[in-house]
Amino acid sequence: MKLSLSNGIFSKLDIQNNFNAVKQLGFRNIEFNMKSIKKEHDTDVYREQKAIAASGLNCLTLHSAVLHVKDPIEVHQAVYYGKISLECARALHAPLMTVHSNVSKKLPRNVRDECLTEVFGPIKPFAKKLGIKLSLENLSYNSTGFGKNVEQLEEVLGVIDPEGEMGITFDLCHALETKVVDKLLDNYGRRICNVHMANKSHQPFTERKPELIHFLSALHEYNYGGPITLELEHKTSMEDIAKTKELFDKLLKEY
Numbered sequence: 001m002k003l004s005l006s007n008g009i010f011s012k013l014d015i016q017n018n019f020n021a022v023k024q025l026g027f028r029n030i031e032f033n034m035k036s037i038k039k040e041h042d043t044d045v046y047r048e049q050k051a052i053a054a055s056g057l058n059c060l061t062l063h064s065a066v067l068h069v070k071d072p073i074e075v076h077q078a079v080y081y082g083k084i085s086l087e088c089a090r091a092l093h094a095p096l097m098t099v100h101s102n103v104s105k106k107l108p109r110n111v112r113d114e115c116l117t118e119v120f121g122p123i124k125p126f127a128k129k130l131g132i133k134l135s136l137e138n139l140s141y142n143s144t145g146f147g148k149n150v151e152q153l154e155e156v157l158g159v160i161d162p163e164g165e166m167g168i169t170f171d172l173c174h175a176l177e178t179k180v181v182d183k184l185l186d187n188y189g190r191r192i193c194n195v196h197m198a199n200k201s202h203q204p205f206t207e208r209k210p211e212l213i214h215f216l217s218a219l220h221e222y223n224y225g226g227p228i229t230l231e232l233e234h235k236t237s238m239e240d241i242a243k244t245k246e247l248f249d250k251l252l253k254e255y
């Protein structure tokens with residue numbers, strides 16, 4: 001398992017200072033979160049590409065820009081977010097992109113499934129062309145999006161991924177909040193290809209909590225060797241991030 005930090009936590013900084021903060025903490029790997037790009041000029045990807053090359057950091061994964069479509073008229077915008085995120089993933093050499101379902105949980109099922117088909121229809125072949133794997137994230141109950149438990153994720157995957165090619169980004173914080181850790185593990189253990197690591201409310205784990213050890217042991221049993229991406233709340237102090245890193249540097253040696 002490879003320790004990584006979501007740079008979304010430094011999204012208020014410009015991109016150079018963002019990467020510098022990651023490096024200052026001693027991380028070598030990042031998940032690039034699209035919210036780190038403030039203005040959405042498509043050509044910004046070249047700036048990010050230069051900045052990451054200069055930083056020497058590895059971009060293991062990219063978190064797509066997301067729009068939880070609440071009316072079919074917004075589909076084109078969700079497709080745009082997905083495609084520009086894929087362009088950025090290519091520029092940063094990220095082999096994997098984490099996506100949400102991109103549909104609001106308030107839509108009725110027939111409209112929801114129609115929107116899912118229309119959003120992922122163009123995104124999937126584009127990802128394939130660029131050689132980037134898509135990975136669906138489980139959401140929390142307070143998210144506006146659809147896909148917080150196995151039943152909902154099954155519906156989404158049934159529509160957008162009948163071939164079973166997509167990976168799963170297991171967000172531990174969301175799974176703890178919605179109390180579905182074991183159910184998600186039982187159903188998707190072998191499909192996990194990214195982990196968003198945090199305690200409830202995206203608080204950092206700074207000690208060996210039983211729920212953390214239980215989860216890491218389960219990942220180990222599934223032979224998981226992918227990223228452990230610390231995805232922490234904005235106000236987490238540099239000191240607490242450093243403490244969390246220290247804990248995971250030790251823990252990941254044991255698994």
Ligand SMILES: [Zn+2]
Pocket residue numbers: 137171196231
């Ligand atoms: Zn997450």
